[in-house]
Amino acid sequence: MECKEGTGETDAESVLISDWAELTHECLLNILSRLTFEHRWSGPMLVCKPWFNACKDPSLNSVFDLETRFDFSSESTRWWTPEFERRIDSMLRSVITWSNCNLTQILTRHCSDLSLNFAAQRCPNLQVLSIKSCPRVTDASMAQIAYHCRNLKQLDISYCYEISHESLSLIGRNCPNLKILKRNLMNWLDPSQHVGIVPDEYLNACPQDGDTEAAVIAKFMPQLEHLEIRFLKLSAKGLGSICEGCSQLEHLDLSGCANLTSRDILNATSNLKDLKEVKKPNFYIPRSVFHTERYGHWRLYDERFQTDVFRI
Numbered sequence: 001m002e003c004k005e006g007t008g009e010t011d012a013e014s015v016l017i018s019d020w021a022e023l024t025h026e027c028l029l030n031i032l033s034r035l036t037f038e039h040r041w042s043g044p045m046l047v048c049k050p051w052f053n054a055c056k057d058p059s060l061n062s063v064f065d066l067e068t069r070f071d072f073s074s075e076s077t078r079w080w081t082p083e084f085e086r087r088i089d090s091m092l093r094s095v096i097t098w099s100n101c102n103l104t105q106i107l108t109r110h111c112s113d114l115s116l117n118f119a120a121q122r123c124p125n126l127q128v129l130s131i132k133s134c135p136r137v138t139d140a141s142m143a144q145i146a147y148h149c150r151n152l153k154q155l156d157i158s159y160c161y162e163i164s165h166e167s168l169s170l171i172g173r174n175c176p177n178l179k180i181l182k183r184n185l186m187n188w189l190d191p192s193q194h195v196g197i198v199p200d201e202y203l204n205a206c207p208q209d210g211d212t213e214a215a216v217i218a219k220f221m222p223q224l225e226h227l228e229i230r231f232l233k234l235s236a237k238g239l240g241s242i243c244e245g246c247s248q249l250e251h252l253d254l255s256g257c258a259n260l261t262s263r264d265i266l267n268a269t270s271n272l273k274d275l276k277e278v279k280k281p282n283f284y285i286p287r288s289v290f291h292t293e294r295y296g297h298w299r300l301y302d303e304r305f306q307t308d309v310f311r312i
């Protein structure tokens with residue numbers, strides 16, 4: 001649009017545009033550091049080349065955090081597609097490269113072995129790894145994480161069904177600073193919240209070796225302070241081994257661990273002197289589940305849980 005002579009509008013506009021385009025790198029970093037990772041990725045990176053280059057500065061790429069975005073979005077079938085996984089992998093690999101080995105936290109979902117192997121090689125200072133709902137993350141990449149990321153303090157591998165007790169063993173042996181472990185499974189008692197979103201074959205692949213995992217946790221992770229194992233298929237023996245081996249536990253989440261009674265939990269946790277919170281398996285069991293032969297043991301629910309949430 002042409003401006004009228006003498007108004008000075010064109011000059012003012014050009015000065016404004018010039019000022020934003022020619023901000024010093026330091027000023028840009030100051031501005032961008034106040035934005036979340038998601039906001040930087042979806043906005044400033046697309047403005048111009050100087051802004052894009054600023055977004056790649058290592059000081060802005062010590063944390064890769066998409067978990068907030070997942071938390072505030074309804075689960076989608078799109079998340080479980082190879083295309084979405086490739087997008088997450090691409091984003092994660094870019095940030096790893098830009099971090100110049102300074103990445104300390106990875107919090108995401110639906111990545112794969114491809115990006116985690118890359119992280120293991122390039123992120124020796126990794127302290128937090130949260131990779132929930134990753135159907136194609138396996139023991140292979142977790143072994144690389146264990147060998148190369150020995151400063152790991154927090155690990156969340158919830159709903160990752162291709163990760164086995166072998167990975168827990170390697171992490172425990174090689175990461176002595178690990179304080180927080182989250183190994184939650186999907187609600188296999190009432191999977192209705194996942195049906196139609198999570199592929200059926202993945203829902204049916206729920207790990208069955210709860211006591212094996214418990215034994216490994218007890219043996220190789222004695223330093224744990226926070227442990228979440230929701231819906232793990234765990235027996236009283238498995239819980240006993242955890243409480244005996246992990247004597248420093250302060251927080252223990254057993255929600256959905258259907259094979260444990262209140263008595264089992266009380267007996268196992270009685271010697272945990274630092275325990276501040278224990279979440280028991282208090283949940284509602286649908287009639288359709290209660291009356292099936294497969295879950296006939298729930299007829300003993302009044303012995304197992306004495307809470308008001310049960311209304312069968």
